[in-house]
Amino acid sequence: TMKDLKVLVSSNDFPDDGLQILRKHFTVLQSRYSHFGEEGANKNKEELLNLVPGCSALVWVSHHPITKELLDKAGPELKMVATASAGYNHCNVEELKARNIKLSNTPNVLSSAVAEVAVTLMLAAARRMTENLEQVRRGEWEIGFGKVLGQEIRGSTVGIIGLGGIGQAVVKRLAGFEVAKFVYTGHKEKPEGKALGANFVSLDELLAQSDFIVLAVPLTSETKHMINSNTLGKMKSNAILVNVGRGDLVDQEALYNALKDKKIYAAGLDVTTPEPLPKNDKLLSLPNIFILPHIGSATVTTRNEMATLAANNVVNALSGKPLITPILD
Numbered sequence: 001t002m003k004d005l006k007v008l009v010s011s012n013d014f015p016d017d018g019l020q021i022l023r024k025h026f027t028v029l030q031s032r033y034s035h036f037g038e039e040g041a042n043k044n045k046e047e048l049l050n051l052v053p054g055c056s057a058l059v060w061v062s063h064h065p066i067t068k069e070l071l072d073k074a075g076p077e078l079k080m081v082a083t084a085s086a087g088y089n090h091c092n093v094e095e096l097k098a099r100n101i102k103l104s105n106t107p108n109v110l111s112s113a114v115a116e117v118a119v120t121l122m123l124a125a126a127r128r129m130t131e132n133l134e135q136v137r138r139g140e141w142e143i144g145f146g147k148v149l150g151q152e153i154r155g156s157t158v159g160i161i162g163l164g165g166i167g168q169a170v171v172k173r174l175a176g177f178e179v180a181k182f183v184y185t186g187h188k189e190k191p192e193g194k195a196l197g198a199n200f201v202s203l204d205e206l207l208a209q210s211d212f213i214v215l216a217v218p219l220t221s222e223t224k225h226m227i228n229s230n231t232l233g234k235m236k237s238n239a240i241l242v243n244v245g246r247g248d249l250v251d252q253e254a255l256y257n258a259l260k261d262k263k264i265y266a267a268g269l270d271v272t273t274p275e276p277l278p279k280n281d282k283l284l285s286l287p288n289i290f291i292l293p294h295i296g297s298a299t300v301t302t303r304n305e306m307a308t309l310a311a312n313n314v315v316n317a318l319s320g321k322p323l324i325t326p327i328l329d
């Protein structure tokens with residue numbers, strides 16, 4: 001029966017909404033650790049290798065890679081991996097495909113939460129929040145009529161790289177900000193672009209025109225380091241770069257140089273390479289960068305929805321129904 005099937009939840013912090021669905025149908029195993037901190041990550045990895053043999057599905061709650069070693073340990077019972085994330089660059093798609101293992105992700109349910117963080121980063125970078133917060137902490141306020149001045153979203157051109165669910169949600173959230181022009185780029189023109197009043201342009205056009213550039217594409221071999229010294233060099237000197245995708249979309253050395261030399265105005269990042277970013281990383285020495293610890297989808301509502309969707313994908317996979325949000329079905 002289904003109840004005999006073992007489902008492994010890879011982390012100790014998977015929301016109850018998802019656990020309850022899984023427990024109703026399956027025998028649930030769960031790691032006692034999460035992947036944070038070096039010690040946690042090692043214990044988590046070790047424990048997962050011990051728990052995985054004979055499991056029918058994995059619910060992957062963190063972004064550490066799904067290795068061949070883990071899949072070998074799992075053995076032939078493994079039919080399904082449900083990652084509780086929109087991105088699946090850590091999921092070894094080729095290997096899963098070769099083994100006939102299904103894969104689902106959790107798109108859409110997180111778009112508005114991630115878009116809220118994108119807008120937060122636009123504002124925080126544009127209004128120099130890192131410098132301003134440091135002034136308050138030091139008790140040395142430098143704000144004057146003509147000092148520490150920022151940029152506005154009003155009247156700006158906002159360029160979205162990747163008009164998928166998140167990119168579209170960013171445009172919608174900016175509806176009240178009096179943006180002068182929205183442009184976007186990607187593989188192809190999208191019908192949603194017209195409805196949102198966003199013009200499809202080439203990457204070069206977007207880089208040349210935009211005052212704000214929002215990265216909302218998945219990490220693939222094609223998008224890796226798409227922001228590099230060459231593309232940074234095509235941006236306006238007042239450009240503000242925001243990344244809510246994956247750290248590796250950006251060549252961080254090139255970004256550091258562009259920010260230090262004021263080739264662009266500022267950056268706001270929710271994702272970095274590596275994560276956590278070491279506290280002595282030179283990006284953190286810059287005044288014109290605002291960095292968050294990958295919190296895009298980290299709200300109560302969205303994490304519950306992600307957990308529910310991941311769990312329901314597992315239920316469907318193991319009862320022979322089509323996946324709700326398939327990557328491999």
Ligand SMILES: O=CC(=O)O
Nearest residue numbers: 084085086087297
């Ligand atoms: O980074 C978060 C996600 O891909 O959902």
